[in-house]
Structure formats: C-alpha cells, structure tokens
Amino acid sequence: MSETSPLPAAPRRAYLDHAATTPMRVEAREALVAHLDLVGNPSSLHAAGREARRVVEESRETVADALGCRPGEVVLTAGGTESDNLALKGLFWSRRAADPRRVRVLVSAVEHHAVLDTAVWLAEHEGATLELLPVDARGRLDVAALEATLVADPTSVALVSVMWANNETGVLQPVEAVVAAAHAHGVPVHTDAIQAVGSVPVDVAASGVDLLTATAHKVGGPHGAGVLVARRGLDLTPLLHGGGQERDLRSGTVGVPAVAGLAAAFESAVKEQVDHATRVSHLRDTLVEGVRAVVPDVVLNGGDAEKLPGIANLRFPECEGDSLLMLLDAQGVEVSTGSACSAGVPQASHVLLAMGQSEEEARSSLRFSLGHTSTEADVAALVAAIGPVVERARTATRRVRR
Amino acid sequence: MTGRLRVVAAMSGGVDSAVAAARAVEAGHDVTGVHLALSRNPASYRSGARGCCTIEDSNDARRAADVIGIPFYVWDMSAEFHDDVVVDFMDEYAAGRTPNPCLRCNEKIKFAAVLDRALALGFDAVATGHYAQLRTGADGLVELHRAGDTAKDQSYVLGVLDQSQLAHSLFPLGDSEKPAVRREAAERGLLVADKPDSTDICFVADGDNTGWLAEKLGDRAPNHGGDIVDDATGEVLGRHTGTYGYTIGQRKGLRIGRPAPDGKPRFVLDIEPVSGTVRVGPRAGLRVDALRADRPRWCGAAPSPGAPMACTVQLRAHGAEHRAELRVDDDGEGTQTVHVDLLDPAEGIAPGQAVVVYDGTRVVGSATIAATVRATATATSATAAAGAAR
Numbered sequence: 001m002s003e004t005s006p007l008p009a010a011p012r013r014a015y016l017d018h019a020a021t022t023p024m025r026v027e028a029r030e031a032l033v034a035h036l037d038l039v040g041n042p043s044s045l046h047a048a049g050r051e052a053r054r055v056v057e058e059s060r061e062t063v064a065d066a067l068g069c070r071p072g073e074v075v076l077t078a079g080g081t082e083s084d085n086l087a088l089k090g091l092f093w094s095r096r097a098a099d100p101r102r103v104r105v106l107v108s109a110v111e112h113h114a115v116l117d118t119a120v121w122l123a124e125h126e127g128a129t130l131e132l133l134p135v136d137a138r139g140r141l142d143v144a145a146l147e148a149t150l151v152a153d154p155t156s157v158a159l160v161s162v163m164w165a166n167n168e169t170g171v172l173q174p175v176e177a178v179v180a181a182a183h184a185h186g187v188p189v190h191t192d193a194i195q196a197v198g199s200v201p202v203d204v205a206a207s208g209v210d211l212l213t214a215t216a217h218k219v220g221g222p223h224g225a226g227v228l229v230a231r232r233g234l235d236l237t238p239l240l241h242g243g244g245q246e247r248d249l250r251s252g253t254v255g256v257p258a259v260a261g262l263a264a265a266f267e268s269a270v271k272e273q274v275d276h277a278t279r280v281s282h283l284r285d286t287l288v289e290g291v292r293a294v295v296p297d298v299v300l301n302g303g304d305a306e307k308l309p310g311i312a313n314l315r316f317p318e319c320e321g322d323s324l325l326m327l328l329d330a331q332g333v334e335v336s337t338g339s340a341c342s343a344g345v346p347q348a349s350h351v352l353l354a355m356g357q358s359e360e361e362a363r364s365s366l367r368f369s370l371g372h373t374s375t376e377a378d379v380a381a382l383v384a385a386i387g388p389v390v391e392r393a394r395t396a397t398r399r400v401r402r
Numbered sequence: 403m404t405g406r407l408r409v410v411a412a413m414s415g416g417v418d419s420a421v422a423a424a425r426a427v428e429a430g431h432d433v434t435g436v437h438l439a440l441s442r443n444p445a446s447y448r449s450g451a452r453g454c455c456t457i458e459d460s461n462d463a464r465r466a467a468d469v470i471g472i473p474f475y476v477w478d479m480s481a482e483f484h485d486d487v488v489v490d491f492m493d494e495y496a497a498g499r500t501p502n503p504c505l506r507c508n509e510k511i512k513f514a515a516v517l518d519r520a521l522a523l524g525f526d527a528v529a530t531g532h533y534a535q536l537r538t539g540a541d542g543l544v545e546l547h548r549a550g551d552t553a554k555d556q557s558y559v560l561g562v563l564d565q566s567q568l569a570h571s572l573f574p575l576g577d578s579e580k581p582a583v584r585r586e587a588a589e590r591g592l593l594v595a596d597k598p599d600s601t602d603i604c605f606v607a608d609g610d611n612t613g614w615l616a617e618k619l620g621d622r623a624p625n626h627g628g629d630i631v632d633d634a635t636g637e638v639l640g641r642h643t644g645t646y647g648y649t650i651g652q653r654k655g656l657r658i659g660r661p662a663p664d665g666k667p668r669f670v671l672d673i674e675p676v677s678g679t680v681r682v683g684p685r686a687g688l689r690v691d692a693l694r695a696d697r698p699r700w701c702g703a704a705p706s707p708g709a710p711m712a713c714t715v716q717l718r719a720h721g722a723e724h725r726a727e728l729r730v731d732d733d734g735e736g737t738q739t740v741h742v743d744l745l746d747p748a749e750g751i752a753p754g755q756a757v758v759v760y761d762g763t764r765v766v767g768s769a770t771i772a773a774t775v776r777a778t779a780t781a782t783s784a785t786a787a788a789g790a791a792r
Contacts, residue, residue, distance in 0.1 A: 322475070322477070322478070323519075323523060326434075326473075326475050326523070327523060327524075329473065330434075330473070346476070346478050392522070392523055392524055393523070395522045396518075396519050396522035396523050398522075399518050399519070399521070399522040
C-alpha cells in the first residue's frame with residue numbers, strides 16, 4: 001500500500017476550462033434548435049431557400065454588428081482553425097501572386113497552432129520565409145522587433161499575424177501598434193481574436209486589422225461554426241473550392257442552425273462583455289489569491305501584463321502540469337495544461353518557452369479559465385483541492401527524480 | 403494486496419491490457435487507464451497497426467477506457483524510455499550482445515518509472531495485461547508464477563521484478579487463456595478484441611532490427627566492416643558491415659559465398675565486438691552446457707551464496723525450460739555472479755540475453771548472461787568474446 005491515503009472524492013465538477021470551450025448559452029441553443037427543422041438550402045432560389053438565406057444573412061448582420069464590421073466582410077467558416085488557415089494561406093497566395101517578392105510571413109512566437117502550424121506549412125511547402133516575432137518575458141509582442149524586420153525589407157513581406165489575446169496566458173497583444181507598423185509599409189495584418197471576443201472590446205473597424213478570426217464555441221455558441229472577417233477589397237485566394245457560397249472565398253453549404261447559434265452567441269457575448277469582464281476578473285483574482293494563500297510559491301505567468309479577465313496561467317514550481325491536471329480531475333476540477341497534444345502526449349508549452357521559461361518551468365504550469373457559467377463555488381472547489389494536489393504532485397516529481 | 407485499491411492500468415492499446423483493466427474494475431478497484439507515450443514523436447518509431455508506440459494504439463487504448471468507463475490519461479515516458487531502454491539496446495548491440503528490451507522496459511519503465519509515479523500520486527498498484535500469476539507465499543512475500551496458459555506465459559519478461567515491484571503489481575490475466583481473453587474482449591464490446599498480438603520490438607519499425615541499428619549506431623563501433631571467420635580453421639569466409647546484424651545461432655543471411663566442406667549449414671557461433679569478427683561453424687558449436695550471468699535480480703529472497711540449487715531456467719522468451727543447477731557467488735562487496743550448469747544443454751545462447759530461474763512455476767529471479775561454456779567443445783570462444791566485451 002502507498003503511505004498516502006486516497007484523496008476524498010468531490011461531489012461536483014468545477015469546469016475551469018472555458019478557454020478550451022464554453023457551455024452553450026441558452027439563447028444560442030434556442031436559435032440553433034429553432035432552425036434544425038428548416039428545410040431550405042440558403043443557395044436555393046425557391047421560398048424555402050430564401051427563408052434559409054434570410055436566416056444566414058440576418059445572422060451575418062448580427063455578427064457584423066457585434067464585431068464592428070460590415071456584413072459583407074463576414075465570411076462564415078467551420079471554425080477558428082479554418083478561418084486562420086484561410087487568412088494565412090489565402091493572403092500569402094494572393095499577395096505573392098501579385099508580387100513574387102512577397103514571401104516573408106511574420107507571426108508572433110506565441111500564436112495558437114492554427115496560425116503557427118499554417119505558417120510553418122507555408123514555409124515548408126509554399127516557399128514562404130517564416131519569421132517568428134519575439135515576445136518579452138510577460139508574453140507580449142516586441143513591437144520594436146516587428147518594426148525592425150518590416151523596415152529591413154518591407155516589399156518582401158506577405159503578411160503579419162498577431163493574435164489579439166493569447167489563449168494560454170490571456171496576455172493581450174498590442175494589435176493597434178502592430179497595425180500601425182505594418183500599414184506604414186502597406187502590409188496587411190491578420191489577428192486571431194478567438195479568445196478576445198466577448199471578454200474585451202473587439203471592434204474590427206477601429207482596430208484597423210485586415211483579417212480577424214473568431215469562433216462560436218468560445219462564447220457560448222455551437223462547435224463547428226466560425227467567422228473570418230475579411231476587409232472589403234482585400235484579395236484572398238480560397239482554400240475550399242466548389243459552389244462559392246461565401247463571396248467565392250469559401251465554398252460549402254452554409255450550416256444554417258449552427259450559424260444562427262453562432263450569431264446569437266456573439267450578440268449576447270458582446271452585449272454582456274463589460275459586465276462579464278467585471279464579474280470574471282473578480283473571480284479570477286479570487287482564484288489567484290486563493291491559490292496563492294495555499295501555495296505561496298505559485299507564479300502568475302505573464303506577470304503584470306494586461307490580460308483577458310478570465311484566464312490565469314499559474315506555474316507550480318516542482319510540479320508536473322499533467323500530474324496536477326490528473327489529480328484535480330479526480331477531484332472534479334477541470335483545468336488545462338494549456339499545451340498542445342499530439343496523441344495526448346503533453347508537450348511543453350511553446351508560449352511559455354517563447355517567454356523564456358525552461359522546459360521544466362513550462363511543464364509545471366496550468367491554465368485556469370473562467371467564463372459565463374463560472375461561479376464562486378467553482379473557484380472555491382479549486383482552492384479547496386489545490387493544496388493537497390500540489391503536495392502530492394511535488395512528491396511525485398521528487399520521487400521520479402531520485 | 404486485498405481490498406479496494408487505486409490502480410493505474412497500463413493500457414497499450416492492445417486486447418490484453420484492455421481486458422486486464424476491465425477485470426481490475428470488476429474486482430472492485432478504482433482504476434485509471436494510462437497509456438505510456440514512449441516516443442515524443444510517435445511516427446519516429448514504428449508505424450502500422452501493431453506495436454505500442456503509434457497514435458492508433460493511443461486511440462485504441464482511449465476507446466477501450468471509454469468502453470470500460472474509466473478515466474484515461476497519456477503519460478509521457480519518452481525520455482525515460484529512450485535513456486533506459488533504447489540507448490541500452492543500442493549499447494548492448496554495439497558491445498556484441500543480444501539484449502531483450504522488453505525485460506528492460508518492465509524493470510526500468512513499467513514497474514519502475516510508472517510505478518513510482520503512480521505510488522507518489524496516491525495509487526496503490528499498476529495493473530498490466532501480462533500473462534503471469536501472483537501469489538502470496540508462506541513467508542508473506544509476493545511470489546511470481548508462470549501463467550495458467552503456458553503457451554502465453556510471460557513470466558520470463560517479468561523475471562526482473564523485485565519484491566517492492568511485485569508487491570504493487572496486478573496481473574489480472576494470469577489464470578486465463580488467450581482465446582478466452584479475446585472472447586471476453588468481444589463480449590465487453592472492446593473494439594480491440596481482434597487486434598493482432600504485437601510480436602516485434604515496439605520501437606523498431608517493421609521488425610527490421612538490422613536496418614534500425616545500422617541507422618542508429620551510425621559510425622559507432624562495431625559498425626565497421628569485419629571478417630566472417632570459420633571458427634575451426636580461422637579461414638576468412640567473407641566480410642560483413644556491422645556485427646549488430648548477427649546474433650549467435652543465426653543461420654540465415656550470413657552471405658558466405660561457398661558452403662562448408664561437409665555441405666552442412668553454418669551458424670554464427672561467436673561475435674567479437676572489438677575486432678568485429680563474426681565466427682561461424684557447424685550447429686554442434688552452438689551447444690551450451692553452462693553459463694555465467696551477472697546483474698541478478700531476485701523476486702523474493704536471494705539464493706544463499708555458494709550453495710548449489712536445483713532449478714529450471716528459461717533462456718529466451720517463449721524458450722524451453724532446462725533443468726539446471728545454480729550457484730550464486732558473492733564477492734563480499736554486493737556484486738553477485740550467477741553460475742548455471744545446464745543438465746539439459748541449450749543451443750545458440752547469446753550474451754546479453756536473460757536467464758530466468760524457476761523453482762517449479764515460481765520465478766526465483768533473473769540475471770543477464772555474460773558468457774556461455776561448452777563442456778565438450780575445444781573452443782570456448784564465446785567466453786573469450788564475452789570477456790573482451792566487458
């Protein structure tokens with residue numbers, strides 16, 4: 001028998017992984033369900049088709065209102081990853097076709113894999129030159145480094161992509177400064193705003209970005225529905241060919257129920273953004289303080305950088321993040337190591353590595369993310385569980401090291 | 403161990419470990435499924451439907467855990483596996499020996515790194531799908547015994563486990579026969595019920611040991627050319643490009659242009675890692691009447707040093723049982739050497755293989771073969787070679 005007794009089982013689940021996906025909002029579910037029995041294909045010309053098309057276009061207008069763009073700029077996609085792929089590949093191909101010198105792809109080192117791996121693919125298969133833009137120890141883009149590389153040879157830059165807010169640390173990126181720097185040289189900018197929408201004000205027109213990615217399931221909408229906002233007049237080469245349903249930029253029958261759910265979720269999330277931010281940032285602070293009271297040497301990744309209200313990424317020295325995750329899961333507390341998985345193999349977070357952490361430091365972090373259904377009780381459940389869990393994970397680390 | 407335990411079920415993605423996990427649940431234990439990721443980049447090891455390192459295997463294990471209804475995680479053991487198993491495998495071949503990486507993995511990974519982590523995280527035991535039985539002896543120690551299904555018995559690869567490891571192990575398939583396990587998997591709705599058994603070394607793609615070693619060893623000794631020499635006459639019969647391509651007892655692939663004078667097949671009798679010489683000769687030269695082994699690991703109480711002990715030994719996985727007499731020498735500083743006289747001679751035994759010692763069905767322990775001796779032969783070159791390799 002082991003000398004440590006089993007931890008008592010927790011009666012309820014505390015879901016602290018809203019940055020992975022969010023519970024569906026009531027209004028999103030209602031909008032989705034209401035359209036499940038609608039027969040028409042939005043591209044059909046008869047009455048049923050027109051009815052379906054009307055739902056799609058009203059949804060598009062709702063999304064445009066929520067994001068501060070024109071309805072005609074909203075391209076409906078199957079989700080954030082597709083939007084990021086269309087943005088990077090579509091822009092790279094069209095920009096290089098217009099001028100073969102444009103091969104440099106500048107993306108921040110802390111992008112989500114949907115952007116990062118797309119950029120790597122362009123470099124490996126399409127002749128792009130990938131430049132990873134550095135971040136500081138807090139995870140914020142080094143704008144001076146971006147300016148320097150732009151100035152060095154602006155005519156060779158195909159695009160810049162910098163996320164609005166980081167999905168692992170919640171750190172906000174200086175999107176306006178990025179736009180100013182890139183536009184000074186006529187270079188278009190894409191931003192992945194998946195985590196930002198509904199948490200901080202996101203206004204496409206005001207931001208000046210040329211392309212913006214957002215997705216439904218991070219704001220209480222259904223999975224499998226996203227948007228790419230593409231500035232009017234911007235030339236993009238399509239990824240998916242076929243019926244040309246979405247401005248000839250994206251083919252495929254539009255999924256009407258999912259789009260209706262997406263629009264309802266965006267509308268509510270943006271309408272409630274200020275109150276939501278106030279509420280979850282309070283919960284987040286309670287969480288960080290509560291954990292720190294039990295585990296005094298915990299480190300807040302990203303430090304004092306400006307962050308999303310709902311994300312706290314904490315480093316627990318001498319702990320393996322995946323041990324913590326498993327032990328918390330057994331206590332009914334659901335969190336993330338914030339890192340990508342291939343076959344479920346935990347890899348050290350590229351975001352934390354880019355911030356200068358060692359592999360060991362990066363592997364000892366957990367992401368806690370709060371959302372529209374989070375409560376004081378969720379935070380209390382974590383705070384109650386974290387002490388013994390950290391103690392046990394530390395024992396494991398020390399034993400395995402011996 | 404009795405009562406309700408917190409158990410880590412090591413799930414490879416195969417049928418045996420899936421049924422073992424299901425049985426542990428049925429026995430009333432609190433079971434968590436764990437798949438061991440043994441490579442950071444699963445595609446870099448073998449690919450295909452079998453083995454233990456592919457994404458498909460990880461998914462199969464996950465689906466089995468879903469069906470059984472237990473939590474499931476992937477534990478990254480790639481660094482430990484590389485350092486303790488893969489590197490050892492290469493080093494052993496480079497030294498002219500023939501290692502068994504499955505024993506090494508059980509000793510260093512499954513029942514060491516994984517077990518240590520499990521115990522530290524609050525678990526009581528690790529369950530696997532090995533075919534072997536655990537019993538509590540009269541002295542209160544946990545005994546490891548051969549499986550009920552002798553054709554599937556895997557006690558040989560578990561012979562490296564000591565008491566502290568056995569005391570925290572569960573082998574729920576120990577009293578079962580393989581066809582029954584497959585039927586049970588199908589009845590339980592486990593999709594891996596018909597999955598083929600893995601037979602090759604899990605990290606070597608397509609079972610191509612020689613190709614894998616050629617790539618990994620590169621210019622390391624003895625990956626240089628060497629002579630293939632007639633053991634009796636000393637005549638050079640041919641050249642080879644690396645001793646790792648040869649194993650004692652090997653008959654095929656010697657690439658000797660001409661037959662032996664008596665027309666009988668030649669076998670690899672000996673590998674000299676320093677000179678890179680591979681010695682070949684007739685089958686009679688493979689006979690082994692005694693062997694010396696080191697690095698013993700005892701499952702329970704160690705045999706008394708100096709006292710001869712009647713036992714049986716097994717010299718390779720799924721190999722025959724040989725009646726033998728064993729004597730353990732202790733140099734007084736904790737280093738033990740095991741001497742085994744085989745009453746039933748063996749054939750083609752290579753240094754690096756494990757000798758697993760049995761008392762009836764009970765596993766006494768194991769040791770790594772350092773040298774073999776032919777009682778009747780004039781040449782004891784295997785002994786010399788093993789000596790040179792040390």
